[in-house]
Amino acid sequence: xxxxxxxxxxxxxxxxxxxxxxxxxxxxxxxxxxxxxxxxxxxxxxxxxxxxxxxxxxxxxxxxxxxxxxxxxxxxxxxxxxxxxxxxxxxxxxxxxxxxxxxxxxxxxxxxxxxxxxxxxxxxxxxxxxxxxxxxxxxxxxxxxxxxxxxxxxxxxxxxxxxxxxxxxxxxxxxxxxxxxxxxxxxxxxxxxxxxxxxxxxxxxxxxxxxxxxxxxxxxxxxxxxxxxxxxxxxxxxxxxxxxxxxxxxxxxxxxxxxxxxxxxxxxxxxxxxxxxxxxxxxxxxxxxxxxxxxxxxxxxxxxxxxxxxxxxxxxxxxxxxxx
Amino acid sequence: xxxxxxxxxxxxxxxxxxxxxxxxxxxxxxxxxxxxxxxxxxxxxxxxxxxxxxxxxxxxxxxxxxxxxxxxxxxxxxxxxxxxxxxxxxxxxxxxxxxxxxxxxxxxxxxxxxxxxxxxxxxxxxxxxxxxxxxxxxxxxxxxxxxxxxxxxxxxxxxxxxxxxxxxxxxxxxxxxxxxxxxxxxxxxxxxxxxxxxxxxxxxxxxxxxxxxxxxxxxxxxxxxxxxxxxxxxxxxxxxxxxxxxxxxxxxxxxxxxxxxxxxxxxxxxxxxxxxxxxxxxxxxxxxxxxxxxxxxxxxxxxxxxxxxxxxxxxxxxxxxxxxxxxxxxxxxxxxxxxxxxxxxxxxxxxxxxxxxxxxxxxxxxxxxxxxxxxxxxxx
Ligand SMILES: Cc1ncc(C[n+]2csc(CCOP(=O)(O)OP(=O)(O)O)c2C)c(N)n1
Ligand SMILES: [Mg+2]
Numbered sequence: 208x209x210x211x212x213x214x215x216x217x218x219x220x221x222x223x224x225x226x227x228x229x230x231x232x233x234x235x236x237x238x239x240x241x242x243x244x245x246x247x248x249x250x251x252x253x254x255x256x257x258x259x260x261x262x263x264x265x266x267x268x269x270x271x272x273x274x275x276x277x278x279x280x281x282x283x284x285x286x287x288x289x290x291x292x293x294x295x296x297x298x299x300x301x302x303x304x305x306x307x308x309x310x311x312x313x314x315x316x317x318x319x320x321x322x323x324x325x326x327x328x329x330x331x332x333x334x335x336x337x338x339x340x341x342x343x344x345x346x347x348x349x350x351x352x353x354x355x356x357x358x359x360x361x362x363x364x365x366x367x368x369x370x371x372x373x374x375x376x377x378x379x380x381x382x383x384x385x386x387x388x389x390x391x392x393x394x395x396x397x398x399x400x401x402x403x404x405x406x407x408x409x410x411x412x413x414x415x416x417x418x419x420x421x422x423x424x425x426x427x428x429x430x431x432x433x434x435x436x437x438x439x440x441x442x443x444x445x446x447x448x449x450x451x452x453x454x455x456x457x458x459x460x461x462x463x464x465x466x467x468x469x470x471x472x473x474x475x476x477x478x479x480x481x482x483x484x485x486x487x488x489x490x491x492x493x494x495x496x497x498x499x500x501x502x503x504x505x506x507x508x509x510x511x512x513x514x515x516x517x518x519x520x521x522x523x524x525x526x527x528x529x530x531x
Numbered sequence: 532x533x534x535x536x537x538x539x540x541x542x543x544x545x546x547x548x549x550x551x552x553x554x555x556x557x558x559x560x561x562x563x564x565x566x567x568x569x570x571x572x573x574x575x576x577x578x579x580x581x582x583x584x585x586x587x588x589x590x591x592x593x594x595x596x597x598x599x600x601x602x603x604x605x606x607x608x609x610x611x612x613x614x615x616x617x618x619x620x621x622x623x624x625x626x627x628x629x630x631x632x633x634x635x636x637x638x639x640x641x642x643x644x645x646x647x648x649x650x651x652x653x654x655x656x657x658x659x660x661x662x663x664x665x666x667x668x669x670x671x672x673x674x675x676x677x678x679x680x681x682x683x684x685x686x687x688x689x690x691x692x693x694x695x696x697x698x699x700x701x702x703x704x705x706x707x708x709x710x711x712x713x714x715x716x717x718x719x720x721x722x723x724x725x726x727x728x729x730x731x732x733x734x735x736x737x738x739x740x741x742x743x744x745x746x747x748x749x750x751x752x753x754x755x756x757x758x759x760x761x762x763x764x765x766x767x768x769x770x771x772x773x774x775x776x777x778x779x780x781x782x783x784x785x786x787x788x789x790x791x792x793x794x795x796x797x798x799x800x801x802x803x804x805x806x807x808x809x810x811x812x813x814x815x816x817x818x819x820x821x822x823x824x825x826x827x828x829x830x831x832x833x834x835x836x837x838x839x840x841x842x843x844x845x846x847x848x849x850x851x852x853x854x855x856x857x858x859x860x861x862x863x864x865x866x867x868x869x870x871x872x873x874x875x876x877x878x879x880x881x882x883x884x885x886x887x888x889x890x891x892x893x894x895x896x897x898x899x900x901x902x903x904x905x906x907x908x909x910x911x
Contacts, residue, residue, distance in 0.1 A: 232716065258716070264746060266739035269705045273743065276709020276723070279694060280644065282716060284709075299736075303699050304706065312687040312695065313678035314900040348901050348909070372903035400911065448910040482910070 208391055214384040216358035217247035217323070220365030221285060223394060225255050228283060231369055232259040234270055235287025235323075244289055245325055245384055267297035271322065275305050278320040283369060291326040291340045291378060298343075305374045306349030321368045321375045326354065327418055327468055328500075328516050329382030333507035339468040339500070341416070342475050344376045345445045351399060352445040354378040356420035359390045360443060363397025371399060380417040400447030404456065408438035411462035411526065414453055414479060416442045419466040419517060426522035437526065445475050453479060454487050461492040464526055466517050471499040496529040498522055573759060573767075573841050575793060575848035576821060582796040583860055591637050595795040596858060596868065598633035599851050600875045602653040605662060608879050609652070609669055613830050617887070619671040622683040625653035627793075627825035630850040631756050632657040634798035635724060638806055644694045644710040644723040646703040649684035651696030654726050660688035662882035667889050674889035678896060694723075701736030703727070704753060708744050711751035711809075722809040724752045729819075730761025732775040741783040741817065748814035752805045755819045756792060762828045763836050776819035785817050792820025793850040796857065825849075 211219065225231045233251060235243075239262040242249030252260040263270050267288060274286035288294055294301060301322070308316040328337035344352045351373050355361045361379070368375035405420065406427050415423040420441045427437040438456050442448070457463050463483050465476030476497045483495060498517045506512055606626045612618045625632065628650075636657025639645065647654035655665060660676060668675030669683055676688055684698040694710060697703035707725035714721035731737055732755060744751050755776035759766055772778035777787040788805075791797040798820055805816035823845035827834035834842070855868055901907035 264739070264742055266743055268702070268736045269708065269739035269743035272702060272705020272736070272740065273709035273712050276694075276706040276711070277713040277716070278709070279706070280710045280713040280717075282713045299699050299702055300705065304697065304702050308695070309900050309903070311677060311681040311685045312689070313676075313680050313896075314905070315677075315687055315689040316695065317903060319903075348907065351902075446909050450910045 208389045210387050211358045211390040212385060212387045213358045213361055213379070214245060214247045216361035216390060217365065217379060218249055218251060219390070220362040221248065221251060222254060223362065224285075224366055224369040225251070225259060228369070230281065230283040231285060232261065232282065233285045233287070234261040234263055234273065236263055236265055236270075236289050238262060238287050243287070245381060247379065247384065248287070267293055268300055271297045271300040271305070274320045274322065275300060275308070275318055278318045278374070279308070279316055284320045285369065286320065286322050288322060288324040290336050291324040292335050292338050294324065294340060294343070301344075301350070301376070302347050306347045310349060317372055318374045319372045321365070321377050323377045323379060325381040326378035327380040327382060328505050328512055329418060331507050331509050331512055334504035337505045337512070339417075341376075341378050341445055342469040342473060345475055345478070346473070349374070350446060351375040352378070353399060353443065354380070354417040354445065355443060356380070356383065356417050356441050358386070358388045359395065360397065362390060363395040364399065364443065366394075366396045367399050370396070375399070378417065382418050386421070399444045400449055402443055402449035402452040403441045404438060404452065405441045406437065406439040408436040408460065410436040410460055411464060411530065412438045412440060412453070412456040412460045413464045413466060413522070413526070414440045414442055414476070415466040416445070416475070417468065419468055422517065422519050423466050423522060425519045426526065429519070429523050430526060435526070435530065442475070448478075450479070450482050454483065457483055457487045458490045461490050462530065463491070463495045464529060465495075465497045465499075466522055467497065467499040468516055469500065471497065471502045474499050493529060496525055498525045574844050575823070576791050578794065578848075578853060579791065579797060582794060583857055585796050585800060587796055587799055589863075591799070592796070592858060593863070593867075593871070594637045595630075595633045595799065596854055597871050597875065598636050598657050599629040599795065599854060600872055601656050601662070602629040602632060603851055604875050604879045605656060605665065606652060608883055609666070610826070612666075612669065612883070618669050618830070620682050621829050621831065622669065623650040623829045624824070624826050625650055627845065627849065628756055628758060628822045629653055630795040630854070631726070631754060631792050631798050631820045631822065634795045634802050635754065638799065638802050639692065639724065640721070641692060642719070642721050643692050644707065644714075644721065645692055646694055646707040646710070646723065646725040647686070647696045648703070648727055648731075649696060649698040650728070651686050651726070652683070655686040655688060655693050655696065658688065658691040658693040660686070660691045660693055662878055663885045664688065666882045666886040670886045670889070671891065672886055672889035673892045674886060679892035680896060700731050701727075701734040701740075704731075704740035705736055705743070707751050708740055708749055711744070711749040712747065714750055720750070720810045722750045722752060722806050724754060726754045726756060728761070729755060729757040729759065729766040729770075729775040731755070732779060733761075733770060738779075741779070741785070744815040745783040745785060748812070750809035750812070751815045752802070752809055753815065753817045755817065756822055757819050758822050758824050760824075760828065760837070763832070774819055776817055780817045783817070785815065788816065788818045790818060790820050792822035793848050793853065795850060795854050
């Protein structure tokens with residue numbers, strides 16, 4: 208066991224997979240010499256050399272296209288999109304090409320790659336460098352979508368993503384990069400499509416993702432002080448989605464809350480709510496509540512941004528309101 | 532005149548009530564009046580008769596003849612099947628442009644990679660993919676190359692090195708880079724080739740891909756098949772330079788290469804050099820082949836926006852009769868060529884019958900191959 212930051216966990220996960228599999232390489236803007244603009248890839252160039260850790264031009268389509276072509280022909284690329292907002296300039300490659308190649312070719316082509324990206328708000332970067340876009344990706348058949356909340360999950364889910372035969376969009380939360388936690392020694396390999404009950408509870412279920420997980424946990428502690436026992440689930444993987452764990456929890460607690468950083472309309476929580484209504488309706492004792500960023504672009508100023516993204520206080524308040 | 536001045540002049544002429552259809556060769560020339568190499572860009576280049584003596588093995592020449600015949604006859608058949616209402620969806624025929632795919636198809640090694648566009652029937656056949664599979668796909672049958680799940684615009688045959696047809700302009704140049712990257716990373720001397728149109732040179736992905744390939748010296752060959760039109764718009768009207776690909780090459784440290792795309796031997800010689808360069812570590816090339824489609828952009832398009840004199844001039848420069856005459860001049864018997872034509876025709880007929888008789892895809896395939904486990908499950 209060693210304490211590791213979330214950002215160090217990224218480098219550790221990549222290194223673990225590059226050590227294991229010669230086919231794995233890393234490309235992206237400033238990932239090599241600079242070790243990443245978020246310092247998530249520090250040390251990898253020294254360790255693996257310029258053949259496998261490559262700085263690219265500012266060419267998101269060329270980066271993702273190269274990753275796709277390499278994946279189609281036997282390699283296991285890890286490509287970085289510096290800020291997830293920048294997916295928009297290469298969305299064609301992701302949505303029209305990477306996601307659909309296997310289906311359109313009747314299974315002739317496979318695209319086993321990972322695209323990592325710094326997602327989410329909290330850094331006062333404004334509306335073009337702060338978005339949570341995991342729900343864009345979730346809407347596209349053919350992609351897998353992962354968003355870890357802890358350093359250990361970063362390593363294990365990154366390893367699972369690299370070894371997965373399907374294309375995986377791996378959303379790292381930029382406001383979690385500095386967070387630290389114990390990470391087991393040795394190889395870590397997790398499993399995609401598995402949610403985790405990170406706090407068991409009897410009274411209600413809070414489903415959260417990425418930065419919203421620590422906030423939901425903190426909210427649960429405050430609620431516990433008021434005698435309310437919340438169960439918190441870290442979704443971890445939107446596609447595949449572990450609905451069994453979520454529905455199992457709802458059957459137990461009969462109350463469901465989602466905490467989403469993405470803007471409200473068609474956020475991933477809406478899908479979970481729809482599934483819960485379809486499949487756990489008779490277990491529910493109260494209306495389901497979605498706690499989300501409102502349907503606005505993110506403002507930059509600290510106070511405004513904090514008001515916009517679900518906060519611990521808002522989670523507590525919404526849960527208490529929803530419990531009546 | 533630069534292209535923008537030319538465009539303004541043309542609009543002024545139209546405003547003045549002059550006939551904008553420009554049905555005379557002089558008018559067509561006036562549209563792009565700057566010499567295009569040695570000739571007018573909208574008219575075919577003169578035939579280079581010295582190519583008769585080009586050092587090309589006879590078996591390669593016969594293969595190029597056969598491939599051009601295959602592509603032409605399949606496209607002609609597909610047009611017929613379309614008129615009969617049997618072809619599903621849209622299609623973009625390669626008729627008139629066969630020489631480029633035939634030359635590359637002849638030269639590419641079986642482990643090289645091809646990437647084409649929605650106008651990719653020819654590039655797919657040229658890699659040796661089955662006619663039955665191609666026609667079956669066009670008819671939406673289970674026997675199709677993609678089992679009826681991709682259609683005309685996405686023809687792929689991985690076992691033949693045909694890594695796909697891409698229908699969003701520009702993307703596949705970037706993807707071809709990745710295949711080239713992979714070849715070098717794995718220590719092979721495979722080459723990737725991306726075919727695309729003149730219109731594609733104006734999208735960002737083209738420029739990203741060219742710079743990327745040049746920066747990393749990738750073993751990739753970019754082939755711009757300049758058929759003078761981006762859908763319905765003359766390329767000269769919407770492009771800031773005369774040669775949409777070749778004039779951009781120097782910006783990426785590459786040589787400007789323009790070649791007669793209606794002469795398979797001309798394409799062959801250029802392709803051979805570019806492939807050899809890529810294979811031996813010399814990096815990428817960008818080739819512009821001058822050609823013309825005989826029909827409209829897609830099956831819905833009669834192509835009436837093109838001056839008839841221009842169309843006629845290019846039809847007179849059909850790559851197939853040109854090649855037929857060349858082969859006769861260098862001593863190939865007419866009967867050999869007729870034999871090739873006939874055997875291709877028989878195979879086209881057989882493939883057509885096969886496709887017509889093939890089953891429609893079972894609805895269960897709607898749910899297959901979204902993910903690697905073979906299915907589409909996204910939740911438990
Ligand atoms: C990004 C994008 N924009 C527009 C289109 C629609 N479109 C399909 S083909 C085409 C023209 C392409 O012209 P060119 O590159 O010259 O190829 P050609 O069809 O002449 O072979 C256009 C605009 C598209 N498929 N993708
Ligand atoms: Mg064109």
